Amino acid sequence: MGYKAKFRVWRGDGGEGELKDYTVEVNEGEVVLDAIHRLQATEAPDLAVRWNCKAGKCGSCSAEVNGRPRLMCMTRMSTFEEDETVTVTPMRTFPVIRDLVTDVSYNYEKAREVPSFDGGDVKPGEFRMQQVDVERSQEFRKCIECFLCNNTCHVIRDHEENKEHFAGPRFLMRVAELEMHPADVADRRQIAQDDFGLGYCNITKCCTDVCPEHIKITDNALIPMKERVVGRRYDPLVWLGSKIGVVKRGKETPKA
Amino acid sequence: MTEIERLQYDVVVIGAGGAGLRAAIEARLQGKKTAIISKSLFGKAHTVMAEGGAAAAMGNVNANDNWQVHFRDTMRGGKFLNNWRMAELHAKEAPDRIWELEAWGAIFDRTKEGKISQRNFGGHQYPRLAHVGDRTGLELIRTCQQKIVSLQQEDYREFGDYDAKLRVFAETTVTRLLKDAEGKICGVFAYIRETGKFVVIETPAVVLATGGIGKSFKVTSNSWEYTGDGHALALLAGASLINMEVVQFHPTGMVWPPSVKGILVTESVRGDGGVLKNSDGKRFMFDYVPDVFKDQYATTEEEGDRWYEDADNNRRPPELLPRDEVARAINSEVKAGRGSPHGGVFLDIASRLKPEQVIKRLPSMHHQFKELADVDITAEPMEVGPTCHYVMGGVEVDPDTAAALIPGLFAAGEVSGGMHGSNRLGGNSLSDLLVFGRRAGEGAAEYASEVTVTVPESEVEAAMAEALAPYDREGGENPYAVHQELQQTMNDLVGIIRREEELEQAIEALGKLRERVANVSVQGGRGYHPGWHLALDLRNMVLVSECVAKAALERQESRGGHTRDDYPAMSPEWRKVNLVCRLASEGADGFVELKRQEMEPMREDLIGLFEVDELKKYLTEGELPSEEN
Numbered sequence: 039m040g041y042k043a044k045f046r047v048w049r050g051d052g053g054e055g056e057l058k059d060y061t062v063e064v065n066e067g068e069v070v071l072d073a074i075h076r077l078q079a080t081e082a083p084d085l086a087v088r089w090n091c092k093a094g095k096c097g098s099c100s101a102e103v104n105g106r107p108r109l110m111c112m113t114r115m116s117t118f119e120e121d122e123t124v125t126v127t128p129m130r131t132f133p134v135i136r137d138l139v140t141d142v143s144y145n146y147e148k149a150r151e152v153p154s155f156d157g158g159d160v161k162p163g164e165f166r167m168q169q170v171d172v173e174r175s176q177e178f179r180k181c182i183e184c185f186l187c188n189n190t191c192h193v194i195r196d197h198e199e200n201k202e203h204f205a206g207p208r209f210l211m212r213v214a215e216l217e218m219h220p221a222d223v224a225d226r227r228q229i230a231q232d233d234f235g236l237g238y239c240n241i242t243k244c245c246t247d248v249c250p251e252h253i254k255i256t257d258n259a260l261i262p263m264k265e266r267v268v269g270r271r272y273d274p275l276v277w278l279g280s281k282i283g284v285v286k287r288g289k290e291t292p293k294a
Numbered sequence: 295m296t297e298i299e300r301l302q303y304d305v306v307v308i309g310a311g312g313a314g315l316r317a318a319i320e321a322r323l324q325g326k327k328t329a330i331i332s333k334s335l336f337g338k339a340h341t342v343m344a345e346g347g348a349a350a351a352m353g354n355v356n357a358n359d360n361w362q363v364h365f366r367d368t369m370r371g372g373k374f375l376n377n378w379r380m381a382e383l384h385a386k387e388a389p390d391r392i393w394e395l396e397a398w399g400a401i402f403d404r405t406k407e408g409k410i411s412q413r414n415f416g417g418h419q420y421p422r423l424a425h426v427g428d429r430t431g432l433e434l435i436r437t438c439q440q441k442i443v444s445l446q447q448e449d450y451r452e453f454g455d456y457d458a459k460l461r462v463f464a465e466t467t468v469t470r471l472l473k474d475a476e477g478k479i480c481g482v483f484a485y486i487r488e489t490g491k492f493v494v495i496e497t498p499a500v501v502l503a504t505g506g507i508g509k510s511f512k513v514t515s516n517s518w519e520y521t522g523d524g525h526a527l528a529l530l531a532g533a534s535l536i537n538m539e540v541v542q543f544h545p546t547g548m549v550w551p552p553s554v555k556g557i558l559v560t561e562s563v564r565g566d567g568g569v570l571k572n573s574d575g576k577r578f579m580f581d582y583v584p585d586v587f588k589d590q591y592a593t594t595e596e597e598g599d600r601w602y603e604d605a606d607n608n609r610r611p612p613e614l615l616p617r618d619e620v621a622r623a624i625n626s627e628v629k630a631g632r633g634s635p636h637g638g639v640f641l642d643i644a645s646r647l648k649p650e651q652v653i654k655r656l657p658s659m660h661h662q663f664k665e666l667a668d669v670d671i672t673a674e675p676m677e678v679g680p681t682c683h684y685v686m687g688g689v690e691v692d693p694d695t696a697a698a699l700i701p702g703l704f705a706a707g708e709v710s711g712g713m714h715g716s717n718r719l720g721g722n723s724l725s726d727l728l729v730f731g732r733r734a735g736e737g738a739a740e741y742a743s744e745v746t747v748t749v750p751e752s753e754v755e756a757a758m759a760e761a762l763a764p765y766d767r768e769g770g771e772n773p774y775a776v777h778q779e780l781q782q783t784m785n786d787l788v789g790i791i792r793r794e795e796e797l798e799q800a801i802e803a804l805g806k807l808r809e810r811v812a813n814v815s816v817q818g819g820r821g822y823h824p825g826w827h828l829a830l831d832l833r834n835m836v837l838v839s840e841c842v843a844k845a846a847l848e849r850q851e852s853r854g855g856h857t858r859d860d861y862p863a864m865s866p867e868w869r870k871v872n873l874v875c876r877l878a879s880e881g882a883d884g885f886v887e888l889k890r891q892e893m894e895p896m897r898e899d900l901i902g903l904f905e906v907d908e909l910k911k912y913l914t915e916g917e918l919p920s921e922e923n
Contacts, residue, residue, distance in 0.1 A: 066551060067297050067553050067666075072553045080774075085824065141490075150447065157397050165408075166407070176403075
């Protein structure tokens with residue numbers, strides 16, 4: 039049943055810190071977050087960690103376990119050998135506040151720049167949408183905002199300089215969600231490219247790989263968005279049509 | 295002297311779940327400069343755990359549904375202990391609140407006609423729950439969060455500052471409500487978790503939207519934030535709590551593995567056809583239909599099964615009884631030795647729906663069991679048992695404005711009391727958040743237009759001294775150890791089935807725990823120090839636990855979320871009684887005082903919605919309408 043597991047946990051703040059070794063009791067069925075909590079309750083009451091629901095629904099306990107971006111509450115201890123050392127470090131793309139807690143304000147800043155849902159003139163209660171039409175956006179709305187996709191994305195993971203011009207998979211997916219929302223009337227294709235850096239994405243699918251909700255971010259959000267942007271900007275028929283006034287260009291929605 | 299940041303707002307909302315966000319949206323829409331204070335990151339509230347849906351009588355799936363039917367279901371579910379005015383407002387306004395979410399970008403599942411789909415749930419006569427698979431709470435939070443962002447974008451265009459009129463203080467905890475010499479609310483005292491720095495916000499109006507108290511119990515579906523902060527802040531400020539004894543134990547929490555014990559398994563599993571079985575493979579719920587519900591529930595498996603296809607001509611299966619009934623039934627089966635290997639019962643959807651239907655309708659449940667318990671619910675049954683889920687009791691409020699009994703204090707959502715009576719129906723929580731969140735925001739905005747306040751310095755000093763106390767004490771106890779003991783005490787002695795001796799024991803134990811809480815100590819810095827945070831939360835948990843235990847001892851009957859082994863019957867005399875808790879003195883060392891308060895009789899047109907025969911099961915002779923009418 040129970041055994042003593044070896045852990046190495048990042049401890050520190052203010053840009054300084056180190057991996058510290060701990061031995062923690064682990065019982066059947068437990069996850070990494072249980073072990074971290076046991077550490078808190080016994081030898082490290084000040085060990086900083088974010089968590090809420092402990093059921094993979096809130097996206098708070100994001101960290102890197104043996105170098106892999108994961109939710110600690112969904113990482114079962116049974117996936118490790120009993121003699122294996124489990125290393126837990128904070129998300130690398132965001133500045134560390136303390137121990138396993140990072141400053142994720144980048145994500146909230148990007149969220150504010152995406153123009154919100156615009157339902158046009160439809161009154162509350164009068165929206166009519168078919169299930170098949172809402173399912174694409176619904177997939178993206180499963181997102182629990184754990185920010186593991188943004189954490190793992192190589193565009194910003196070791197490139198602080200790209201953060202200004204790149205919203206990361208999470209918020210490019212948000213743009214896609216709104217673009218595919220059957221009742222939304224805004225047009226965010228231009229800003230997806232110009233302001234949110236869709237062009238930086240070279241579809242390595244790392245974001246899809248780490249998504250705890252198994253959202254197909256690359257295939258279902260980012261690639262279709264790239265296609266839409268291309269259609270908007272480079273389709274020769276659309277270009278010609280708009281030049282001679284056959285195709286009317288809708289108003290482009292500016293960054294919020 | 296420790297540095298304190300000082301700010302001024304018109305309205306401060308404590309809590310950033312559904313009720314808090316909806317209240318803040320309303321206050322901002324009314325033109326007020328509004329602050330939202332959240333213990334967690336923005337968008338991470340416990341509301342995301344709500345799975346099944348939001349109840350609103352839109353009549354999209356069954357056109358017979360309307361607010362009167364919803365009102366009746368809510369009163370029945372709460373066994374008539376509900377504040378009937380709240381239940382009325384809730385039933386009337388819920389559809390508008392849902393439609394409004396859609397206009398803000400929410401994407402609910404659809405009917406064939408393209409309207410918002412509605413699903414069946416325990417205690418609801420018609421399919422009524424607007425839903426998104428089994429992650430409706432997430433949709434609600436995300437939509438409100440994104441509405442707030444869109445309001446901030448408007449403010450950015452107008453003032454060049456996203457935070458000009460609506461600011462979110464993420465990872466910030468309020469430890470005290472501040473009052474002026476006249477006894478009005480004048481501000482809040484809080485610490486920022488990241489830095490440990492203190493902040494005082496001067497404000498005439500505070501909306502409590504802090505959710506529940508589940509973290510006082512060992513087995514709970516609630517997240518770490520549910521430490522009864524709003525309940526305790528209200529008490530400490532002199533406000534009153536009602537009916538704290540009624541605590542909902544959700545019948546289906548996970549029971550295995552131990553690390554996930556208590557995590558919720560949505561009622562939608564049963565709403566979509568899942569059945570409960572004991573170790574003999576028997577659908578035992580047919581043996582547990584109480585008299586008050588005899589006419590409304592199927593007596594055979596065949597009839598119950600037919601109901602899913604033809605609800606108009608069959609009665610619903612007893613698996614869909616209100617939650618208190620199902621939780622007690624599971625408890626009895628396990629006690630009688632007919633439980634599952636890990637002390638629960640079996641919840642079977644695998645033999646009822648095709649695997650692809652299970653995955654489509656219950657994706658998070660499928661995911662949750664696969665990842666956390668290695669169980670494939672499309673192929674095998676789940677093991678489930680009761681888990682502490684929701685407190686029906688809470689801050690006593692005016693139904694229309696959500697105002698508490700202290701000037702400037704408002705409360706909405708789980709922290710408020712009355713709406714759900716002795717037992718909340720599934721789905722009524724998400725709609726409650728929206729209906730009363732909006733009303734609280736409006737009430738607070740209106741009040742704030744008329745009142746100005748100044749924070750007395752003595753209040754700030756006292757609050758700061760209290761917050762720093764755990765650092766000043768040397769060699770005190772570890773807060774985690776005290777917390778574990780509190781949870782064990784509440785679980786063992788004030789749990790789903792209660793009796794006099796145990797409640798007396800609990801009250802004694804809580805008295806000792808309170809002394810120990812006053813003596814916990816922490817060391818180190820104040821930046822993101824979870825030990826310190828817990829040390830401060832413990833004050834709230836013990837206070838609230840005392841209210842629950844004392845009220846549970848007082849109420850000598852069994853009703854909804856309060857089951858007394860020694861008083862198993864429901865009593866019409868007790869139905870008329872609200873139990874009101876206050877602090878005898880306003881310091882943290884004040885003790886909880888309990889008072890019986892007669893409930894206001896139901897308005898005539900509302901009581902007329904029920905058959906007299908049904909009312910007889912709940913009301914005293916004198917309360918019944920005369921038969922001639």
